[in-house]
Amino acid sequence: MKILSGVIRPSEGTIAIDGKLVAFRSPIEAQRAGLALVAQELSLAPDLSIHDNLWLGHASAPMRRQTGVTAQKARSALVSVGLDHLDLGTKVRTLGIAERQLLEIARGLVRNASLLILDEPTATLSDNEISRVFGAVRTLKARGCSVIFITHRMGEVYQLCDTVTVLRNGRVIATEPVAAMPRETLLELMLGRKLTDIYPRHSTQPGDQILTVRGLTVPGVVHDISLEAHAGQILGVVGQIGSGAIETVRALAGLAHAATGEVWIGGVPLRLGSAPAAAASGVRFVSEDRGEEGIFLDQPASINLLATRLAEVASRGFLRPASLRKTAAALAAQVGFDTRRLDTPASTLSGGNQQKLAVGRCANRDMAGVILMNEPTRGVDMGARAEIYQMLRRFCDEGNAIVLASTDIEEVIGLVDRVVTLYRGRIVGTHQHPGIVETTVLAEITRAEAAL
Amino acid sequence: MRSALQDDTGPIGIFLVVAVALVAALIVRGNLSFDLILFSLLQYFATIGPVALGLGLTMIAREFDLSVGSTMGFAGCVAVLTSGDNALISASCGIGAGLVVGLFQGLAIAGLGLSSIAVSLGGLMTVAGLSYVVTHNETISFANQAVTIQMNAPLLAIFSVRSLLAIACFVIAAVVFVRTRIGANLIATGSDRTAATTSGVKTGRVVVCVFMLSGALAALSGVLLTFGLSVASPAGLTDILVPAISAAIIGGVSLSGGRGSPVGIAFGTLTLCALSAGLNALGLSPVVQQIVMAGVLFAVAIAAAPRLYRFHHWQALRVRNGNLQKTDEWI
Numbered sequence: 105m106k107i108l109s110g111v112i113r114p115s116e117g118t119i120a121i122d123g124k125l126v127a128f129r130s131p132i133e134a135q136r137a138g139l140a141l142v143a144q145e146l147s148l149a150p151d152l153s154i155h156d157n158l159w160l161g162h163a164s165a166p167m168r169r170q171t172g173v174t175a176q177k178a179r180s181a182l183v184s185v186g187l188d189h190l191d192l193g194t195k196v197r198t199l200g201i202a203e204r205q206l207l208e209i210a211r212g213l214v215r216n217a218s219l220l221i222l223d224e225p226t227a228t229l230s231d232n233e234i235s236r237v238f239g240a241v242r243t244l245k246a247r248g249c250s251v252i253f254i255t256h257r258m259g260e261v262y263q264l265c266d267t268v269t270v271l272r273n274g275r276v277i278a279t280e281p282v283a284a285m286p287r288e289t290l291l292e293l294m295l296g297r298k299l300t301d302i303y304p305r306h307s308t309q310p311g312d313q314i315l316t317v318r319g320l321t322v323p324g325v326v327h328d329i330s331l332e333a334h335a336g337q338i339l340g341v342v343g344q345i346g347s348g349a350i351e352t353v354r355a356l357a358g359l360a361h362a363a364t365g366e367v368w369i370g371g372v373p374l375r376l377g378s379a380p381a382a383a384a385s386g387v388r389f390v391s392e393d394r395g396e397e398g399i400f401l402d403q404p405a406s407i408n409l410l411a412t413r414l415a416e417v418a419s420r421g422f423l424r425p426a427s428l429r430k431t432a433a434a435l436a437a438q439v440g441f442d443t444r445r446l447d448t449p450a451s452t453l454s455g456g457n458q459q460k461l462a463v464g465r466c467a468n469r470d471m472a473g474v475i476l477m478n479e480p481t482r483g484v485d486m487g488a489r490a491e492i493y494q495m496l497r498r499f500c501d502e503g504n505a506i507v508l509a510s511t512d513i514e515e516v517i518g519l520v521d522r523v524v525t526l527y528r529g530r531i532v533g534t535h536q537h538p539g540i541v542e543t544t545v546l547a548e549i550t551r552a553e554a555a556l
Numbered sequence: 557m558r559s560a561l562q563d564d565t566g567p568i569g570i571f572l573v574v575a576v577a578l579v580a581a582l583i584v585r586g587n588l589s590f591d592l593i594l595f596s597l598l599q600y601f602a603t604i605g606p607v608a609l610g611l612g613l614t615m616i617a618r619e620f621d622l623s624v625g626s627t628m629g630f631a632g633c634v635a636v637l638t639s640g641d642n643a644l645i646s647a648s649c650g651i652g653a654g655l656v657v658g659l660f661q662g663l664a665i666a667g668l669g670l671s672s673i674a675v676s677l678g679g680l681m682t683v684a685g686l687s688y689v690v691t692h693n694e695t696i697s698f699a700n701q702a703v704t705i706q707m708n709a710p711l712l713a714i715f716s717v718r719s720l721l722a723i724a725c726f727v728i729a730a731v732v733f734v735r736t737r738i739g740a741n742l743i744a745t746g747s748d749r750t751a752a753t754t755s756g757v758k759t760g761r762v763v764v765c766v767f768m769l770s771g772a773l774a775a776l777s778g779v780l781l782t783f784g785l786s787v788a789s790p791a792g793l794t795d796i797l798v799p800a801i802s803a804a805i806i807g808g809v810s811l812s813g814g815r816g817s818p819v820g821i822a823f824g825t826l827t828l829c830a831l832s833a834g835l836n837a838l839g840l841s842p843v844v845q846q847i848v849m850a851g852v853l854f855a856v857a858i859a860a861a862p863r864l865y866r867f868h869h870w871q872a873l874r875v876r877n878g879n880l881q882k883t884d885e886w887i
Contacts, residue, residue, distance in 0.1 A: 132756045147754035149744035151814035156740040161756025167736050211755070 121219070135163050140212030141221045146204050150197040154178070157196050157207065158214045181213040185240040201345075202233035209240050220244060221252045226260060227482055230345040230511070231550065238264055256485065257512070258287060270294055272487070294486040302490045303518035304497040306537045310521070311335030312370075314505040315474045317356070320365035320376075325351045327529045329365070333474060333505040338496060340516045341509040343526035343549050349509040350392060352526070353476050356507065357389035358382035369474060386473025388412070388466040392482060392509075394455070398462040401451040405441065406432035408450050408461040413469075439464035440491045456488025463492055472503035480508055481515060493519055517542055525549050567807045567823040570856065574827045578834040585837055594714040597833040599784075602718035604799050605825045606725050606777040610770030612804035612821040613729070617766045618746035618813025619665065619672035623679035624774040625797045627657050630687045631775030632782030633790060636698045637690060643703045647779045654775025655768050657683055662767030666760035672767075687790040695789045698782060707784040718780045725773060729818040742766065747814030802849065803828045806856050827852075 119126050121137050128134040134141070148157045158178045159165045166174065175192060182188055185206045196204065205225050212220045222241070226234045241251055241264060253265055261268050261282060268285055270277040270293045277293050278285075291302075315333040320326060326348040333339045343349035355363040358379035367374040375381045382389070391397035399408045409432050410417060417428040429446075436443045439460045450458055459481070466475050480496070481489045496506055496519070510516050516523060517540050525532045525548040532548040535541075582593060607624050614621040635650030661679045665672045698704065707717055733739035744752035745762045753759050782788045807824020809816030831852060835845045 130756075132758075135756055141754070143754060147748075147751040149747040149751055149755075149814065151743050151747035152740055156743075157755075159737070160740060160744050160752070163756065165737060169734070169736050169740055 132161070132163055135161070135215060135217075138216070138218035139221065140215055140217035140219070141223070142205070142208040142212065142225060143223050146208055148196045148204055148207060151195065153193045153195055154182070154190060154199075154207065155192040158182075158211050160211075162215060177214055178210075181210040184213055184243050185210045186236055202229050202236065205229065205233075205237060206240055209237070209244070213244070217249065219250045219252070221254070223254045224256065224483060225253075226255065226257065233345075234260075256483075258291065258514075261290065262287070272485075291486075302486070302493065304494050307337050307497075307500060307521050310337045311503065314370055314472075315356075315507065316366075316368040318366040320352065320355060320363065320367065322348070322351055322355050322360045322363045322529075325360075325529055326355060326363075329526075329529075329531055331524055331531070331534075333507050335472065335503050335505050336500045337521045338500060338506040338508065338519060340520035340523040341507060341526060342511075342513070342516050342523055342545060343509075345511060346528075347526040347549060348529035349511075349526045350478050351529075353389075353478050353507060353509045356382070356474075357387060357476050359389070383412075386469075386471050388469070388473060388475045390459075390462050390466070390475070390477040390480065392478030394458055394462060394483070399450045399458055402449060404447050404449055405436070405453065405457075405461055406446040409435050409439075409441075409446075409464050412465045435464050435467055438467050439495055454485065454488075455483035456485045456492075459484050459492060460488065460495075463495060466499060466504075467495070473505075475499055475504050475506045477506065477508040479510055479512075481510075481512070489515075513542060513545060516540075517545070564808060564817055564820040564823065566859075567820040567827070570806060570852075571823040571827045571830070574830045574834070574852075578830045578837075581834045581838050591713050593833055593837060595710055595716070597829045598714060598719035599716060600829045600832065601825055602716070602722040603777055603781055604796065604803055604828065605722040605822070606773040607796055608800040608803035608807070608825045609725060609729055609818060609821050610773035611800045612807060612809045612816055612824075613742065613766050613818075614672070614770050615804055615809045615811065616746045616813065616816045617742055617763060618749065619763060619766070620676060621658075621661070621767060621770040622673065622676040622797065623657065623661065623683055624770060624800060625795070626680050626684035626687065627654050627771050627774040628778030628781070628796060629788070629790065630654075630657070630683045630690075631778040632788040633687050633691050633696065635779045635782055636696050636788045639698060639700060641700075643700055643783065647776075647783075650779035650782075651772050651775045654771035654773075654778075656771070657775075658768035658771025659764065661771070662764030665767065666763040672763075684790075691788070691790045693790060695787055698786045698788065700783075701786070703783050704786040707780065718784060721776070721780065725776070726818055726822045730822075733818050743814055745813075799828060802853050805853065 119128075121139075126133075126137055128137070149160060152160065155170055155175060155178050158181060159174055168174075178192055179188075182190060182192075187203060187206050187210065190199075190203070196207065199207070209220065209222070209225075220241075225237050229237065241253065244251060253260070255261065265282050267279065268282050268290065269279040270290065272294065312335050313332050314335050315331075317332070318330045320329040329348075329352055331339070331341075341349045341352055351360065354360055355376065356367065358375075358377060358381055361377050363376040365376065367376060369385045369387065372385060374385050374387075379389075395401065400411065403411075406428065410428060413431075414423065417424060417431050432446055433443050435441075436446055441457060441460045441464065445453070445457075450461060453461075463477075463480070475496075477496075481492060484492065496508075500506060508520070520540070521537045523535050523540050523545065525534075525545055527549055533544075535544070582590065607628060611621050611624050631650035631654045634653045635646045638649040639646040657679060661672075661675050664670055664675045710716060711720065733742070741752070741757050741762050744755070744757050745759045749759055803825040804816065804821055805811070805824070806827050807816065807822070808820035809824075828849070831849060832845065835848060840848075
């Protein structure tokens with residue numbers, strides 16, 4: 105995908121557009137050939153207006169910043185993606201993530217792209233917002249524009265796509281019309297093995313209650329949440345984006361300054377609003393934003409694995425390289441990370457491998473505690489997903505309690521033992537496996553949308 | 557222009573407050589001539605203004621040109637050394653020297669991916685050293701007295717050739733910044749470099765150009781100042797850096813890039829000049845003046861603090877959510 109759009113050059117092979125061979129050396133050349141890429145890391149400048157962003161980097165834009173023609177073209181692009189309520193002068197900084205995603209698509213329209221590449225455009229969006237993106241994609245399709253839609257979500261393939269190509273470990277596994285590809289076959293092709301393997305067994309017997317939360321409140325986001333987590337169990341906190349699910353987990357990790365309420369870890373009260381205090385009492389947190397908060401992109405994999413436990417490989421404040429290497433290798437073997445790649449910088453690893461590093465930090469701790477995770481498999485391929493699920497179950501067996509927030513309902517139902525549903529920062533319902541039903545959970549997290 | 561001026565309400569507001577204070581101070585003192593004060597204010601503006609503009613533009617691109625002080629001094633020395641009958645030629649030589657300094661720095665930063673602070677700090681020292689080399693460590697004087705007199709002669713009571721040229725720089729920069737794609741590309745480069753590159757902006761070229769511009773503007777200011785003073789000294793003008801950065805910050809340029817504009821920088825510089833003129837008129841000692849300046853800078857920094865905005869945002873959110881809850885119950 106990066107090669108197609110001219111960001112990286114291929115070492116071998118050819119690309120043909122409309123039957124002509126092309127070799128892009130820069131994003132501009134790809135753009136001239138009619139390609140537009142909507143990457144996961146959006147390429148909008150937050151300090152520029154909507155109009156300027158739509159025309160930013162356009163290969164043949166006029167020198168004048170804004171003319172009647174450019175404004176009109178920008179406006180009609182906004183209309184086709186359903187953003188006609190926005191003013192062209194609005195700064196992109198003030199827009200939400202879904203609006204920015206749609207704006208990226210609109211930029212492709214302004215550039216008259218004949219081929220639009222969307223890389224997991226729905227990973228960070230709520231259901232309502234996803235349907236807006238789908239609408240925009242369908243409009244494009246009706247106009248005769250081709251779309252490459254990259255996704256990890258099965259459902260989207262069937263809702264939106266005509267042809268599906270399965271990639272695994274850098275190879276094309278299959279290309280078929282969607283109609284000729286049953287769900288199960290597709291999943292097995294993605295996984296490279298039988299479907300039943302992906303989710304581990306559920307826990308049957310909860311252990312001691314490790315985490316107790318009473319009246320947790322983050323002003324404006326989370327209201328009066330009370331819940332418990334038991335050793336050996338995975339608790340899911342589910343809600344749409346903006347429901348407060350992610351924020352609840354962040355508050356427990358000490359990352360919400362204004363949080364109030366009472367929290368006990370193993371019977372000991374926890375001071376809220378301080379990440380070091382949370383870490384000291386046995387709380388481990390894996391962030392939803394891997395690039396910014398999860399791992400150190402410039403550092404090698406080994407340092408990333410050990411970042412939260414440097415004391416274990418140091419003596420009198422000095423790191424001991426031999427011990428560092430040994431511990432890192434042991435941890436890597438545990439989390440299924442290739443030990444030969446321990447010296448590679450994290451930035452060159454895939455999303456799945458990066459997430460293994462972030463999760464691997466929680467392995468093998470002396471003290472059992474609470475592991476908090478937001479979106480544990482966002483941007484992670486199916487194979488690594490299954491490994492991460494197995495890893496989480498193993499942490500549970502070691503006596504930890506896991507609390508995770510996820511917007512992927514399929515994952516929640518397959519993985520967790522107990523689920524708490526949230527709507528607008530309040531708890532709607534609590535369900536216990538095997539009584540977790542997809543339709544009930546969905547109805548609860550979208551409650552008022554149906555009612556209004 | 558409407559949306560551009562919207563972003564500059566802060567700096568303009570600060571300037572108005574300081575300007576009113578200046579007028580009040582002058583009335584209190586009573587015995588001073590307004591024309592004279594305004595003239596010297598604008599002369600100071602002509603010295604700091606172009607430097608602050610160049611430096612501020614590099615800051616908008618999320619870089620930093622620390623070398624402006626020594627570039628300014630060096631350009632003055634070059635202009636004197638090349639001086640003959642035609643002052644335009646020697647001025648061009650001085651400005652050309654500034655362009656070359658900027659080009660080298662820009663290429664090092666964009667081409668080799670170095671930090672602009674390190675590069676321009678190196679540039680600051682190298683160029684200061686060069687000034688000593690070309691002048692053989694002596695103060696050199698500018699022989700063309702006619703030009704010196706022309707530089708310092710008041711035009712329309714309060715302006716001079718120097719200050720009019722500085723104002724022209726700002727006007728041209730403001731129009732290019734607001735009306736052409738160059739401004740958009742510059743903001744995008746500073747706002748999110750990766751995003752700008754992915755969307756097809758040639759960010760490397762933007763950085764090289766903005767450093768050349770910064771070098772040229774500092775050189776212009778240095779050349780004009782030298783012509784006005786009729787001497788150039790290799791000891792340079794390194795103490796221009798602090799006022800220039802202050803002017804850019806008061807003018808609404810963000811240290812994290814992407815925010816600011818030539819109009820804002822102009823008003824930031826005017827604020828600084830008015831402040832200094834007012835304090836001078838009140839007869840305060842330079843030490844006290846510095847403390848007052850620092851106070852103003854602090855006030856601006858605090859007013860722009862991200863935490864303060866977050867707090868505001870949170871308050872607004874709380875009000876909005878309160879309403880939401882009410883409607884929920886009502887349903």
